[in-house]
Amino acid sequence: SSELTQDPAVSVALGQTVRITCQGDSLRTYYTTWYQQKPGQAPILVIYGRNNRPSGIPDRFSGSSSGNTASLTITGAQAEDEADYYCNSRDSSANHHVVFGGGTKLTVL
């Protein structure tokens, strides 16, 4: 099965811009979805498709992709953005299968 790789931890100064990346062969074929998870809560979808945000997600969140790498960018990070972020996509080697990245812990300094 395919794998998605994320950096375990990233930090950003308050108000600055941070990019969280996700790498994997399946990303050459399929879009990535990004989720935010705060302690004790279920994940919530923050970016899906080419670069779409569900209602209620601030426009400081954006997504992009190039080759086998997808990125989640937070422009002007806020204290409330401190959370774990996960990417996911379809497994390109096993139809109908879901694959998750290992997650990135974002710390806002």
Add this chain to the structure above:
Amino acid sequence: QLQLQESGPGLVKPSETLSLSCSVSGGSISSSSYYWGWIRQPPGKGLEWIGSIYYSGSTYYNPSLESRVTISVDTSKNQFSLKLSSVTAADTAVYYCARIDSSGYLPLDYWGQGTLVTVSS
């Protein structure tokens, strides 16, 4: 607004079978546009897809768990279920159910709140 709610025992003994249900409200589980999935998260660790089911009953499982997992759907009750057999302490996790858009890249757009299942004697 779609809502998903997990239910089931919070404590399971080693070697026994973990059984959970997910009730779906605010939408039909029989929609052809979605799969319905189970995901788990061991304490302090990342998300792991367990498997998915289509309303027709077609199932898809994580190869690492396939020999122990059964997912079923009951369209009359608008719910789907998970059974995981021969559990060990390594199966202790928060278990989530979620709706998975079947178009292309399989985004999980709605999640239940999760339920902690502890495997212990």
